[in-house]
Amino acid sequence: MEKMSQFTDIVKDACATSLGTSAEQLHNLRNSSVTITGGTGFLGTWLTEVLTSLNDHHDFGIQLHLIDREIESFSRISPHLASRSDVHLIEADVRYLSELPRDTQWLIHAAGDPDTRNHFSNPVKTLNLLSAGTQSVFALAEQLPKIRMVLNLSSGLIYGPQPEEMETIPEDYSGAPSLTGLQSVYSEGKRFGEMVANAYRNEARLPTTNVRPFSFIGPFQKLTSPWAATNFIMDSLQDRPIRILGDGTTLRSFMYGSDAAVWLLHMLSRGTSGDIFNLGSSESIDLKSLARKISEQFSNPQPVILSAGGPEAQKRSVLVPSTKKAETQLGLSLRIPFDDAVNMTVKWFKSQHGGTL
Amino acid sequence: MKVAVIGSGNIGTDLLVKILRSKHLECGAFIGRSPDSKGLLKAQQLGVKTSHDGINYIVENPDCCDLVFDATSAKAHFENAPILDRLGKFVVDLTPAKVGKMCVPAVNLDECLEILNVNMITCGGQASIPIAYAIGQTQKDIEYIEVVSSIASRSAGPATRNNLDEYIHTTENGIRIFSGTENAKAILNLNPADPCINMQTTIFAKVKKPDLEALKPMVESIVNKIKHYVPGYELLLGPTVEDGRIAVIIRVKGLGDFLPEYAGNLDIINCAAIAIAEKYAQAKQSKKTQSTSV
Amino acid sequence: MKQIIVSDPTLRDGNHAVRHQITKEQVKAYCQAADLAGIPIVEVGHGNGIGASSLQLGLAKCSDEEMLTTARAALKNSQLGIHMIPGFATIKKDLVKAIEWGVDVFRVAAHCTEADLTQRHIEYVRTQGKTVWGVLMMSHMVTDNILLEEARKMEQYGAEAFVFMDSSGNYLPEQVRTRVSTLVNGLSIPVGFHGHNNLGMAVANSVAAVQAGATVLDGCARGFGAGAGNTQIEVLVAVLERMGYKTGIDLYKLLDAADLAEKEILPSVPYVNSASIVSGLAGVFSGFKRPVERIAKEFDLDARDIFFELGKRKIIAGQEDYILEVAHELKALGRNGKDVAVH
Numbered sequence: 001m002e003k004m005s006q007f008t009d010i011v012k013d014a015c016a017t018s019l020g021t022s023a024e025q026l027h028n029l030r031n032s033s034v035t036i037t038g039g040t041g042f043l044g045t046w047l048t049e050v051l052t053s054l055n056d057h058h059d060f061g062i063q064l065h066l067i068d069r070e071i072e073s074f075s076r077i078s079p080h081l082a083s084r085s086d087v088h089l090i091e092a093d094v095r096y097l098s099e100l101p102r103d104t105q106w107l108i109h110a111a112g113d114p115d116t117r118n119h120f121s122n123p124v125k126t127l128n129l130l131s132a133g134t135q136s137v138f139a140l141a142e143q144l145p146k147i148r149m150v151l152n153l154s155s156g157l158i159y160g161p162q163p164e165e166m167e168t169i170p171e172d173y174s175g176a177p178s179l180t181g182l183q184s185v186y187s188e189g190k191r192f193g194e195m196v197a198n199a200y201r202n203e204a205r206l207p208t209t210n211v212r213p214f215s216f217i218g219p220f221q222k223l224t225s226p227w228a229a230t231n232f233i234m235d236s237l238q239d240r241p242i243r244i245l246g247d248g249t250t251l252r253s254f255m256y257g258s259d260a261a262v263w264l265l266h267m268l269s270r271g272t273s274g275d276i277f278n279l280g281s282s283e284s285i286d287l288k289s290l291a292r293k294i295s296e297q298f299s300n301p302q303p304v305i306l307s308a309g310g311p312e313a314q315k316r317s318v319l320v321p322s323t324k325k326a327e328t329q330l331g332l333s334l335r336i337p338f339d340d341a342v343n344m345t346v347k348w349f350k351s352q353h354g355g356t357l
Numbered sequence: 358m359k360v361a362v363i364g365s366g367n368i369g370t371d372l373l374v375k376i377l378r379s380k381h382l383e384c385g386a387f388i389g390r391s392p393d394s395k396g397l398l399k400a401q402q403l404g405v406k407t408s409h410d411g412i413n414y415i416v417e418n419p420d421c422c423d424l425v426f427d428a429t430s431a432k433a434h435f436e437n438a439p440i441l442d443r444l445g446k447f448v449v450d451l452t453p454a455k456v457g458k459m460c461v462p463a464v465n466l467d468e469c470l471e472i473l474n475v476n477m478i479t480c481g482g483q484a485s486i487p488i489a490y491a492i493g494q495t496q497k498d499i500e501y502i503e504v505v506s507s508i509a510s511r512s513a514g515p516a517t518r519n520n521l522d523e524y525i526h527t528t529e530n531g532i533r534i535f536s537g538t539e540n541a542k543a544i545l546n547l548n549p550a551d552p553c554i555n556m557q558t559t560i561f562a563k564v565k566k567p568d569l570e571a572l573k574p575m576v577e578s579i580v581n582k583i584k585h586y587v588p589g590y591e592l593l594l595g596p597t598v599e600d601g602r603i604a605v606i607i608r609v610k611g612l613g614d615f616l617p618e619y620a621g622n623l624d625i626i627n628c629a630a631i632a633i634a635e636k637y638a639q640a641k642q643s644k645k646t647q648s649t650s651v
Numbered sequence: 652m653k654q655i656i657v658s659d660p661t662l663r664d665g666n667h668a669v670r671h672q673i674t675k676e677q678v679k680a681y682c683q684a685a686d687l688a689g690i691p692i693v694e695v696g697h698g699n700g701i702g703a704s705s706l707q708l709g710l711a712k713c714s715d716e717e718m719l720t721t722a723r724a725a726l727k728n729s730q731l732g733i734h735m736i737p738g739f740a741t742i743k744k745d746l747v748k749a750i751e752w753g754v755d756v757f758r759v760a761a762h763c764t765e766a767d768l769t770q771r772h773i774e775y776v777r778t779q780g781k782t783v784w785g786v787l788m789m790s791h792m793v794t795d796n797i798l799l800e801e802a803r804k805m806e807q808y809g810a811e812a813f814v815f816m817d818s819s820g821n822y823l824p825e826q827v828r829t830r831v832s833t834l835v836n837g838l839s840i841p842v843g844f845h846g847h848n849n850l851g852m853a854v855a856n857s858v859a860a861v862q863a864g865a866t867v868l869d870g871c872a873r874g875f876g877a878g879a880g881n882t883q884i885e886v887l888v889a890v891l892e893r894m895g896y897k898t899g900i901d902l903y904k905l906l907d908a909a910d911l912a913e914k915e916i917l918p919s920v921p922y923v924n925s926a927s928i929v930s931g932l933a934g935v936f937s938g939f940k941r942p943v944e945r946i947a948k949e950f951d952l953d954a955r956d957i958f959f960e961l962g963k964r965k966i967i968a969g970q971e972d973y974i975l976e977v978a979h980e981l982k983a984l985g986r987n988g989k990d991v992a993v994h
Contacts, residue, residue, distance in 0.1 A: 096390050096409070117774070120804040121767040122515050181837075182800055224778050226807060238780040243811065246839045505707045505972050510764060518767050522741040542705055545738045549764040550965035559972035561706035594979055600945065602706045606976055 007351045008080055010344055011219055011258070015053040018258035018335045023058045028148075028269040031061040035104040037094050037137055038111035039066025040074035043153065043213070045220045046261035047108065048081050055086055062086065065101045067111070069093050077220070095132045100140045106268055107144070109137045110153045112193075116186070116226050123185040130189030131196075138200045149207045151268045152197040156214035156280060156321055157187035167284075168322035171212070171276045198274075207273035211264065214280030214321045217341050218257030219348040229254060232291050233349055236298045243304050248288030251318040253281040256341035259334055266330045278321035281334055293339070297346040358382060358638035361421055363412060363437065364428030365389025365396030367514075368451060368623060371615035372426055373400055375631045378614075381638040382631070385421040388414050399615070412437050419444050423641065424634055427452055430516065438474060447637050448474040449630045453523050459531055462632040463487040463582045469633055470640050479524050480622035481506040481543060482531040483629050484558040484590070487583055488605050491575040493536035496603075498565035501540040502532055505561070508545070509553035512620040521545065553619035555610050557593070562603040569603075572596045576605060586632035587625050588612060654897045656812075656841070656867045658756075659685055659884055660694035660876070661912060662722070663734055664869075667698035667877035667938045669918060671711040675721050677916045678713070681872070682725035684908035689900050690884075692756050694732040695722040698877065698938055699969070700760065701733050701749055702740025707971050709942075715745070716752060723753040732756035734786070737768045738969065742775050750779055758814065759805075760786035762967050763793045766801035770808045777809035785810035786845075788968055791821040791934055795833040802838055812841040812867055817856065818938075818968055820849025820879060820931040824859035831863035843867025846882040848874055849931025851923055853882040854890060861896065872912035873920050878930060878937030880921030885909045929955045933962030942974050950978045957981065 034051060036044050044066060054060040067090045068074070074089070075082040082089060088101070094111045111133050113119075119126045134152070141150050160175040169175075176191070177184035197208040221227070223234045228250075235242045255263075260279060267277050295302065326332045336344070360382050362369045369387070373396075376384045387400040392409040400407045406421070408414040412433075415421060424447040427434050434454035441448050450457055457474030460466075464487055469475045477483065485504035492502060517524070528543035548554050576596050583590045589610035596605045609621030616623050662681055666673050678695060685693045695718050697703045697711045704711035711718075722731055731754050735746065749757070757776045759769045769785060776783035785805025790798055802813045813834065817827075827844065834842045844860035846853035846869070857868050868891075870884030885908075888900050913920060926940055935958050943961075947954035957977055966973045 093390075096392075117770060117804075117807045117809075120807045121518075121770050125515065181796070181803070183803065224774065226809060234778070235780070240780055245811065501706075503706045505705075505970075507970050507973075515767075518765075519771065521737050521768055522743065522771065525738075525741050526743065544705060544707055544969070546967065546969040547738070547762065547765050547768065548965070548967055548970065549762070550967075554964075557973070557976075559707070559975075561972075563706065594976055599949070599975060604972075604975060606972065 007219070007348050010348045010351070011049055012053065014256065014258035014336060014344060015050050016057070018256070018262040019050065019053070020335055022262070022266070023054060026054065026265055026269055029054065029060060029062055029106065029265065032105040033063045033065070033101065033103040034106045034108070035065040035067065035101050036108045036110055037067045038109070040068040040071050041110060042216065042220050042257065043110055043260060043264065044068070045074065045078060045081070046218070046257040047264060048087060050258060050261040050265060052081060052084060052086065063103070064088065065090060065104065067092055067094060067097070095129070095136050097136060097140060100144060102144065103146060104144050105146045105148045107141055107147060107150045108153065108264065108268060109134065109150060111137070114186070119186045120182055123182055126185050127189050130186070131192050134193040134196045138196055138206070142200060142204045142206055147206065149209060149268055149271070149273070150197065151209045151211055151264065152193060154194045154210050154212045155187055155190040156212045156278065156319060158191045158194065158212060160187070162318045162320070164318070168282045168320045169278070170322040171278055171325055201273055209267055209271045209273070209275045209277070211267055211277050211279050212321070213260070214278065214319060215252045215254050216257055216260055217254040218345050220257060223349065228252065228287055228290065229294070232294045233346060236294055237349060241302060241304045242291040242295055244287050244291050246287070248286060248291070250287045251284045251320055252287065252290070253284045253320045254338060254341060255279070255281040255334065256336040256344070259336050262335070263326060263332050266332055267326070270330055277326050278323055280321040280323065281338065282321060282323045283338060284318070284320040285338065293342050294346060297343065358424065358641055359385035359422045360424045360426065360634060361386040361388060361415060362426045362428060363388045363415070365394045365400070366428065367396070367616055368627065369426070369428035370396040370399055371623065372428060372627050372630065373403070373405065374614040375627060377403065379631060379635060381635045386414060386418070412440055415444065415446070416440060423447060424449065424637060426630055426634070442473060446473070449634055450474060450476045451626060451630055453479070453520055453527060455527065459534065460629070460633050461486045461535065462586055462629050462636070463579055464490045464535055466633060466636050470637055475633055477626050477630050478531045479528045480508070480556065480626050481524070481545060481558060482528045483625045484556065484607050484609055485528070485560050486531050486535045487579045488560045488576060488607065489532045489536040491572060491579050492560070492562050492564070492603065493538060495571040495575050496562065496564045496568055499536065499538045499562060500565065501542070501563040502536055502538045503542045503544070503561045504528065504532060504558060505544040506546070506556065506558040506622070507548050507554060508556045508622045509619045510547045510549035511553055512622055513547050553617070555608050555619055556621035556625070558607045558609070560605045560607070563601070564603055567598050567603050569596055569598065572603070587628040589621055589624065654866070654899070655861060655891055656691055657884065657888060657898050657900060658692040658694060658732060658843070658867065658869050659690045659871065660734070660869055660881070661871040661884070662718070663694040663696045663700065664698060664871055664877055664881055665875035665916065666696070666711065667941065668875060668921060670941055671697050671704065671709040673713060673718070673916065675713050675717050678718050678721045679725045680915050681908065681912055682722045684904070684911045686726050686729045688904035688908050690729050690905070691899060692730045692732045693722065693726060694734060694758070695719055696733050699739060700735050702745040703736065705739070716748065719749065719752040719754060730755035732758060734758050734760055735772065736760050736969065737772050742772060746772065746775060750781060755782060757781055757783045758786045759783060759810070760788055763787045763790045763798060763801060766804040769805060773805060773808040773810055783810055784812040784814055786814045786816060788816045789818045789936060790815040791817060791819060792965070795830050798830065799833050799837045802834060806838055806840050810840060812843055813838055814843035814845055814867060814869065816845040817847050818936050819934045820847030820853070820927070820937055821934050822856050823852060824855050827856045827859040828863045831860045831865045835864035841866045843869065845869040847876065847878060847931070847937045848881060848921070848923060849879045849927045849937060853880070854886050857882050857887055858890060858894070861891070872909040873917055875912060875917055875921060876937070878940040879923040879927035926954045926958065929958045933958045935961045935966065936968040938968060939971065939974065942971055946974050946978045950982050952978055952981055
């Protein structure tokens with residue numbers, strides 16, 4: 001029980017920090033109904049944490065519908081959310097849904113499997129989930145009488161490779177993923193999804209926003225996911241040196257889960273139809289430094305670099321968004337600095353796993 | 358007798374074609390989840406009543422069938438099984454859920470009528486268990502039985518690939534139970550050769566004193582029995598003793614109903630499912646005749 | 652100076668050459684010698700890896716447990732590696748135990764087009780905190796780009812290195828060079844090469860691989876392995892040293908280990924015999940040599956005819972039962988061992 005409260009406290013505190021004094025700016029959400037597809041994933045869970053904390057501490061009176069193909073693990077990891085009377089769980093595949101909750105005013109479409117392993121093993125299914133899933137959700141959204149905004153979660157990968165001389169990618173950069181091989185299955189599906197949103201905005205006058213998420217860190221990530229940060233934490237929890245693939249110079253940037261959720265709610269309720277926003281941190285860090293920061297939280301040996309790859313593979317890979325648009329248009333900023341984000345993430349995983357796996 | 362199929366994927370659609378051909382079965386409902394699934398379209402074209410409401414359709418229309426083929430997934434079958442049991446439907450389970458009794462028509466068809474849920478094990482199991490059973494019935498001191506199946510890479514979809522370990526464990530378990538041998542091993546090869554290979558299964562046994570005299574007629578008769586419901590089942594070699602092991606090689610060509618012909622591995626499990634369903638239909642029919650005559 | 656990781660499957664691949672009859676004592680003796688020589692990874696097991704002892708492939712004299720625990724006790728500095736093929740071995744039956752027995756490096760292998768079969772196994776080993784590599788066998792059967800696409804899957808699943816095998820000894824150095832370049836440019840994990848010597852190219856191919864950017868190589872003492880044998884490790888290390896690569900292996904002690912292997916384990920030193928050349932040309936798995944020769948004798952057939960027929964049918968490693976069927980068919984066609992097939 002003590003463990004339980006320890007790890008919900010980490011999350012609750014983070015929500016309060018990320019919200020800061022901006023709760024009132026989200027007043028459009030008051031007494032409304034919010035529906036999230038893919039609602040029990042990483043961003044869905046964080047959105048639920050923030051929305052329920054708006055209800056608890058600011059009397060927002062939001063009704064929340066979470067739609068997901070699998071809700072069992074959500075109920076297990078977040079029983080405090082699953083059991084709430086203002087949170088409604090719907091187990092369904094968005095491709096086969098016949099309707100969305102009728103009172104929905106705000107819709108966030110976050111369904112889609114971000115696990116790169118599945119993109120490579122089941123590329124056909126991945127494409128179908130993204131294309132048929134997004135088309136199905138927008139077709140149903142068109143029928144919602146009270147809909148005020150559909151926020152489509154796209155991906156930072158839709159830009160294709162970030163040019164070396166470009167420090168951060170702005171929303172108007174028009175790069176594209178390569179069509180050679182399988183690696184663009186997910187990003188190409190996401191590009192298609194953005195165009196579905198644009199088409200419904202134009203033809204059906206449906207208010208839509210496209211948001212392109214980059215990399216995140218924080219509780220509710222699956223440690224077995226093939227992401228650098230989760231891999232590093234898993235290595236550390238198992239008391240072994242972190243292993244970094246490549247030469248460690250790969251640049252990424254990480255946004256904490258509660259900051260991401262708060263930003264999303266601002267984009268959802270304060271943006272105008274047709275907006276496009278990057279979602280992430282513009283503060284880049286190389287993987288070697290990330291590994292060092294994580295291993296410092298443990299008494300483990302220094303990270304090991306597994307250098308490999310030819311000249312092509314060794315071209316420094318960079319994926320860092322510009323967040324100027326969100327900052328200037330919506331006045332958003334990161335509330336949880338990167339160092340705190342790492343500390344809190346590691347603390348949460350330690351409390352959840354009791355330090356072991 | 359009226360039957361329903363849940364699961365409108367390739368397996369379900371192939372079953373449908375077989376049901377429509379059967380003298381004993383009539384398709385009361387063909388049920389999927391996605392309204393635009395190719396299987397449902399095909400069924401509509403064939404004039405079959407379809408639904409994309411999943412198991413709910415049967416709950417709401419219990420008279421649509423007496424028997425249900427479940428061609429969904431193990432996860433879905435765990436949910437479907439208790440519902441169908443409550444409705445009193447006989448269930449032929451083609452998923453790897455292993456809820457019901459293992460059914461190999463050539464071996465235990467009659468016993469399978471005693472309960473309401475039968476499981477069709479695995480493709481390798483359907484091909485090899487009858488032979489393993491024949492070995493178990495005729496040989497003394499069996500030390501070990503091994504079955505090796507090769508199937509065309511294109512006949513193995515994502516579910517098969519992701520459940521390779523379960524395939525092995527389930528097939529081994531089936532061999533152990535039906536042959537009475539403690540030690541069993543199953544191996545599966547996926548061959549990408551083009552044109553696609555037919556399914557081939559080799560059954561090896563290590564026996565103290567191989568008795569081919571006794572084994573040969575038993576294998577012959579059981580192969581004939583299987584041919585009745587799996588026309589593409591063929592004894593390719595053996596039984597013979599080579600390098601101190603009994604070897605029998607089987608080839609299974611598919612009927613090519615909806616699935617391609619090289620998918621003998623999928624065809625055999627569907628053929629076996631139809632065999633048990635027809636048997637159930639006949640048993641039901643004769644019970645009816647009996648009770649009316651009383 | 653570039654570092655090359657040399658992994659030594661003498662006690663695994665060599666098992667093919669002795670019908671999987673390597674003994675506990677042999678495992679112990681060779682492991683001690685390899686450990687002294689500083690070989691980074693020593694691979695041990697049935698020829699086709701853990702869980703592969705079978706009538707199909709040959710029953711091993713020594714169980715996986717005996718071999719691996721014996722090796723574990725004998726290896727002080729070297730890591731203990733295994734080969735694992737989904738379809739033969741499973742997580743529950745084999746990998747769980749291998750972790751208990753102290754295996755360090757798990758090489759999860761599949762036929763060159765079937766990498767997705769390894770997803771669950773690679774993930775499992777990865778989450779258990781062990782080192783896991785992806786291996787694709789019979790790699791000559793696909794183009795460079797398909798091999799890269801399959802290798803990328805393994806990388807995504809969590810493999811920390813990728814090794815492709817010339818399971819039939821079919822490659823020529825130029826092919827290896829372009830293949831390795833494609834792989835190192837498309838992957839961010841180390842690339843390795845496992846050579847067979849059917850056409851006498853194993854060392855030359857390994858050199859080509861390293862020159863093109865590979866950093867992992869497999870080699871066996873005296874080339875002890877299936878068919879015509881593998882890359883000969885003591886030659887390989889000597890050549891790498893001369894070329895200025897670092898392996899961390901003590902050449903003198905490696906030569907001692909190879910001498911020991913020849914004396915204690917090898918019934919005969921592998922050489923390129925006629926059947927091996929044919930199997931290399933036909934693109935048939937080198938591990939088929941022993942069973943093909945045995946069955947050819949039993950059926951009074953020419954082993955070369957069987958090899959070419961297997962190659963024509965694109966039979967892959969693991970399908971050893973097809974040898975029997977092919978022999979029956981050839982026999983029925985009246986091949987009596989005297990005809991020379993024209994191909």
